[in-house]
Amino acid sequence: MSSLLSTLRLADAFGSLGTEFSTPQQPTPLPNPKLIAFDQSCMNLLGIPEEFAQQAEFAELFSGNLVLPESTPRAAVYSGHQFGVWAGQLGDGRAILLGELAGNEIQLKGAGPTPYSRMGDGRAVLRSSIREFLCSAAMVGLGIPTTRALCITASDYMVMREQPESTAVVTRVAPSFVRFGSFEHWFYRDDLPALRTLADHVIGKYFPELLNSDSPYAALLREVTKRTAELVAHWQTVGFMHGVLNTDNMSILGLTLDYGPFGFMEAFNPQHICNHSDHQGRYSYAMQPQIGEWNCYALGQALLPLIGTVEDTTAALSQYKEVFELKLAELWQAKLGLATRQDGDTELVAALLKVMQRNQLDFTYFFRQLSHLGTAQSDRDNVLRDLCVDRESLDQWLLQYRQRLASEGSQDAARQTRMKQVNPKFVLRNYLAQQAIEAAQKNDFSEIQTLQTLLAKPFDEHEQHESYAALPPDWGRALSVSCSS
Known part of the structure; x- marks a missing residue:
């Protein structure tokens, strides 16, 4: 074990509650694991030096193949209502808690079966692991409370879902995974x-x-x-x-x-x-x-x-x-760039959502374009109008919106700056995640890295990656996602 790894000391606060709350469970080794992505900001949160990621033992540790001497991996028990129906006992069926570091629990998702796997194989597939890794990063970038994802380790080991798929482990981080x-x-x-x-x-x-x-x-x-x-x-x-x-x-x-x-x-x-x-x-x-x-x-x-x-x-x-x-x-007040709260604002938002629904406006793209709108009509209006089938409905709302802006003396430059700080240009669209997944399945991880960069700062322009902020292609609108992973 390297000197760097030997400095890691994982606490076991959750394990101290007793064996009725969790079961000690060693991870099942993942054949030939390779590190395909890691989040440097999450490593900083944990106090893990960047050079850790360059060592072969990093992938071994965060795939479950290497267990630190003082670590007692464990799987937690819990129950729950699923789709509104009491499901009884559930538990960490494929997640194994390694311990706690810098006030955060570190958990391996996809590290093999546990006593709570309910006949499952305890594995996660590369597809779902990439989606979780990227969406965790996206939520951090958006400022939304979330668990974190430290890294993904992948393997050529296959499991059966709807079809055979390669496996991976995503390392999750949170102060607590209690539910x-x-x-x-x-x-x-x-x-x-x-x-x-x-x-x-x-x-x-x-x-x-x-x-x-x-x-x-x-x-x-x-x-x-x-x-x-x-x-x-x-x-x-x-x-x-x-x-x-x-x-x-x-x-x-x-x-x-x-x-x-x-x-x-x-x-x-x-x-x-x-x-x-x-x-x-x-x-x-x-x-x-x-x-x-x-x-x-x-x-x-x-x-x-x-x-x-x-x-x-x-x-x-x-x-x-x-x-x-x-x-x-x-939050709506911020998205619309309103400096004050006034009577009628709730109705203004409700009217906008009706316009968006009527015209099936793209949520992220519309609000980002709205962030460029001025108090006077301009060519920017046409960018929004061209998104609509029923342009009149949008025109009527824009008239109300501009009247509302005028009521507080809104200044375009300051308002536009504020709106761009809360209306993201980039989100993890399903088709972008799918492109990253398909590339990764061919051992090309560049799309993951690009998305990491964009999602870490989703409000920035990133002009060299303009296509990632565009409306989704037709094939991307038809993507469907299930619970299978």
């Missing part, structure tokens, strides 16, 4: 001591300021509800769709967790379903705010025995709508 379903597990097992142990761990480690409240458990629910409401508001205003918002995919820290069949809205349709396994549309774009609240109530049910009364539990949950609506209004 709503982690609490549901002990509630539905009627194990109050374990429920209390987990809650005390989460409060003491991540929310110590809540220890001074009259009811720390109610305060925990209130804080998680607030974070979740604000997270979903962020998603809505960048057009992000998670795709599978089961309670076992909800972070107790309010982070975007578990990137599966996600998507960024293109042609605007509130009913759009990004997961073709979601036959009822439970996790459509329009449903995400309601599902976020539903999941908080599921967590509230689990915490009820600790909180003590239905009234206190309901009070902690009741803020969801208000927090969501306030955050949503704040």
Whole structure:
């Protein structure tokens, strides 16, 4: 083992809770792993020197082939509601926690079977690993709370999904991977001591300021509800769709967790379903705010025995709508470049979304182009009008918008600068991810690197990569993503 690797010391805070919360589990070695991408900013977060990535042992460590002497890899147990139905015990079926470094847990996703694999092979495929790696980076660049992805190691080892696919391990990083379903597990097992142990761990480690409240458990629910409401508001205003918002995919820290069949809205349709396994549309774009609240109530049910009364539990949950609506209004205000909040702003946004839906306007492209608009009509109007089938509907809205800008004396240059700082030019469109995947399957990782650069600073112009900000090609609009990975 190199001297650099020997300096890594992983803590095991989650393991200290006891064997009922997780099972020690050694990763299954991945044949001939190779490092195909890493995130330097995430390495900086962990305090890992850049030269680590140049060593062969880096790929061995983060594929699970090499385990540090003081590390006790483990898989966590949890349960959850999936598509609104109680699914019972679940758990880390292909994720193995290595330990904690610099206040962050490091987890290998795709490192082989665990006791919670439910007959699965415990592996992740290259396709899904690239999507998670890139979308984690995209969310960081957008300023949206998320788990991180440190690196991807890949192998020629094949597994069967809809067809044979090559495997990979994505190394995920977060302060905690505890989920709503982690609490549901002990509630539905009627194990109050374990429920209390987990809650005390989460409060003491991540929310110590809540220890001074009259009811720390109610305060925990209130804080998680607030974070979740604000997270979903962020998603809505960048057009992000998670795709599978089961309670076992909800972070107790309010982070975007578990990137599966996600998507960024293109042609605007509130009913759009990004997961073709979601036959009822439970996790459509329009449903995400309601599902976020539903999941908080599921967590509230689990915490009820600790909180003590239905009234206190309901009070902690009741803020969801208000927090969501306030955050949503704040974010829309920024996207439209409004310096003040006025009566009628909610209606102005609603009218815009109707225009976007009527004309199936591309979410990211439209708002970026709107960021260039002036208070006086110009050729920039034609750029927006040319996107529309019903130009009159857009013209009517632009008239209202300009009147609203005039009401606060908006100055074009300052407003345009602000809008470009919140309306990204680049997002991880499905077709861009697919191009990177297909290139990687041919051992060409340059597209991953290009997307890393763009997604790390999605508000910058990156003029040499203008094509990555263009409207998607026809074939890209037809891509479909499922839960299979």
